[in-house]
Amino acid sequence: MLFDKFQAMADFQASLAEREVAPFGAVTEEILSATEGVVQGHKVLLAGTNNYLGLSYDPRCIKAARDAAQRWGTGTTGSRLANGSFAEHQALETEIAGFYGVDHAIVFSTGYAATMGMCSTLAGPGDVILMDGDSHASIYAGVKLSGAEVIRFKHSDPEDLAKRMRRLGDRANQALIIAEGIYSMLGDVAPLQEIAAVKREYGGYLLVDEAHSMGVLGDSGRGAAQAAGVEADVDFSVGTFSKSLGAIGGFCVSPHVELEAIRFCITAYIFTASSSPSVIASTRESLRIIGQEPQLREKLWDNANHLYDGLKSLGLPVGPTASPVVAVEMEDRSATIDCWKALMEAGVYVNLVVPPASPSTSFLLRNSVSAAHSSEQIDMIIAAYAGILEAGLINPPQAT
Amino acid sequence: MTDYQEYLDFLCTALESQNKNKLTLSEATTLVGDIGLSSLEVMEFIEKIEDHFDISIPLNILPDVNTIGELAQKVRELNF
Numbered sequence: 001m002l003f004d005k006f007q008a009m010a011d012f013q014a015s016l017a018e019r020e021v022a023p024f025g026a027v028t029e030e031i032l033s034a035t036e037g038v039v040q041g042h043k044v045l046l047a048g049t050n051n052y053l054g055l056s057y058d059p060r061c062i063k064a065a066r067d068a069a070q071r072w073g074t075g076t077t078g079s080r081l082a083n084g085s086f087a088e089h090q091a092l093e094t095e096i097a098g099f100y101g102v103d104h105a106i107v108f109s110t111g112y113a114a115t116m117g118m119c120s121t122l123a124g125p126g127d128v129i130l131m132d133g134d135s136h137a138s139i140y141a142g143v144k145l146s147g148a149e150v151i152r153f154k155h156s157d158p159e160d161l162a163k164r165m166r167r168l169g170d171r172a173n174q175a176l177i178i179a180e181g182i183y184s185m186l187g188d189v190a191p192l193q194e195i196a197a198v199k200r201e202y203g204g205y206l207l208v209d210e211a212h213s214m215g216v217l218g219d220s221g222r223g224a225a226q227a228a229g230v231e232a233d234v235d236f237s238v239g240t241f242s243k244s245l246g247a248i249g250g251f252c253v254s255p256h257v258e259l260e261a262i263r264f265c266i267t268a269y270i271f272t273a274s275s276s277p278s279v280i281a282s283t284r285e286s287l288r289i290i291g292q293e294p295q296l297r298e299k300l301w302d303n304a305n306h307l308y309d310g311l312k313s314l315g316l317p318v319g320p321t322a323s324p325v326v327a328v329e330m331e332d333r334s335a336t337i338d339c340w341k342a343l344m345e346a347g348v349y350v351n352l353v354v355p356p357a358s359p360s361t362s363f364l365l366r367n368s369v370s371a372a373h374s375s376e377q378i379d380m381i382i383a384a385y386a387g388i389l390e391a392g393l394i395n396p397p398q399a400t
Numbered sequence: 401m402t403d404y405q406e407y408l409d410f411l412c413t414a415l416e417s418q419n420k421n422k423l424t425l426s427e428a429t430t431l432v433g434d435i436g437l438s439s440l441e442v443m444e445f446i447e448k449i450e451d452h453f454d455i456s457i458p459l460n461i462l463p464d465v466n467t468i469g470e471l472a473q474k475v476r477e478l479n480f
Contacts, residue, residue, distance in 0.1 A: 149458045
């Protein structure tokens with residue numbers, strides 16, 4: 001039957017409803033600030049967003065959006081290739097290219113469209129893609145659509161990548177290598193120096209998804225490639241406006257002039273409406289702020305280290321290094337759901353992540369910090385975790 | 401080139417550690433339906449095969465692979 005394959009999900013959702021929890025698609029009823037809201041009736045501290053720099057609620061960005069809506073209307077009602085390219089879109093493309101120090105950029109309507117669109121278009125039948133095994137769903141969707149031969153290398157394992165490049169022989173120098181900057185679920189940073197070294201040895205092209213690292217890493221906030229000092233090895237950087245930039249949309253930047261022709265071949269760019277001018281305007285303002293206010297990144301990392309050290313000192317199983325994403329890894333689904341519910345009741349909203357969204361068979365309580373969090377708010381998050389430990393909801397804690 | 405039967409034998413042996421239901425593994429045994437491998441376990445098994453034969457198995461072939469025999473045939477083709 002057509003619907004049989006959805007039964008397991010329907011059963012899972014029903015089991016959550018019986019426990020009176022709705023961790024997936026939890027409705028935010030009110031936003032009080034960049035770090036506080038009302039979610040499912042609970043006034044909570046928002047510790048499960050990707051609002052890394054807190055710019056979603058910055059008055060300058062809100063004003064830019066409001067002014068643009070006044071000037072341009074609420075939507076473009078068309079594709080970038082038809083009536084949907086406004087001067088705002090073109091200006092953002094110029095500015096994002098300038099931010100990355102390259103000449104070519106494409107602005108997409110979502111980050112998903114950017115990564116999926118680039119991955120599905122750059123390589124085609126007869127080409128080879130080597131992708132990190134823990135890549136985002138948008139990358140998996142893109143490579144599947146591409147028609148290229150798709151080979152997965154072990155997560156953040158440059159030796160495994162090198163081995164697979166060696167196996168390709170003469171085809172290696174035309175292969176497309178795909179990695180991310182920061183991986184979104186555990187917050188781990190890709191070993192881009194080593195990955196770039198493999199590319200230099202075997203050839204090929206490198207695409208880096210900076211969705212979670214733009215605005216977070218690098219001297220000027222360009223992301224993990226800048227932090228690793230390997231931007232010259234990156235052929236395509238893709239990213240999103242929905243995290244550090246606090247809006248929605250995506251981009252690809254490249255030093256290759258061919259990007260201008262590629263633009264006209266990406267169905268995820270052509271056959272969808274362009275972003276609303278208000279969204280583009282707030283993104284432009286956020287980009288300007290990121291360029292001029294490096295103290296936001298410093299505050300973000302202070303908060304990241306604060307939360308990481310706090311959760312680690314409680315003995316919770318967090319990752320090996322601090323990052324703006326701090327995930328507590330658990331083995332039992334039911335216990336993880338209980339913890340999520342207890343955190344909500346304690347006034348802290350975090351993300352509940354279950355396989356296959358998590359990179360293994362683990363369940364995650366995914367916390368993310370923002371530059372807008374105060375030190376006291378980070379302490380509140382840590383205290384909420386201490387509470388679930390005292391309640392015996394995580395037992396026994398296993399530090400890694 | 402190694403014979404198909406040798407690939408099949410290797411795969412059956414390699415799968416024994418994950419054969420929780422103690423099935424008699426054959427070319428008709430399905431990886432997911434019969435053995436009960438999760439998608440993650442399938443990928444870990446694929447990595448084991450790749451390292452053993454020093455090959456890369458493209459993700460593209462996986463939708464066509466249900467049984468151990470079908471996987472043995474694909475590995476044989478890739479290792480040719």
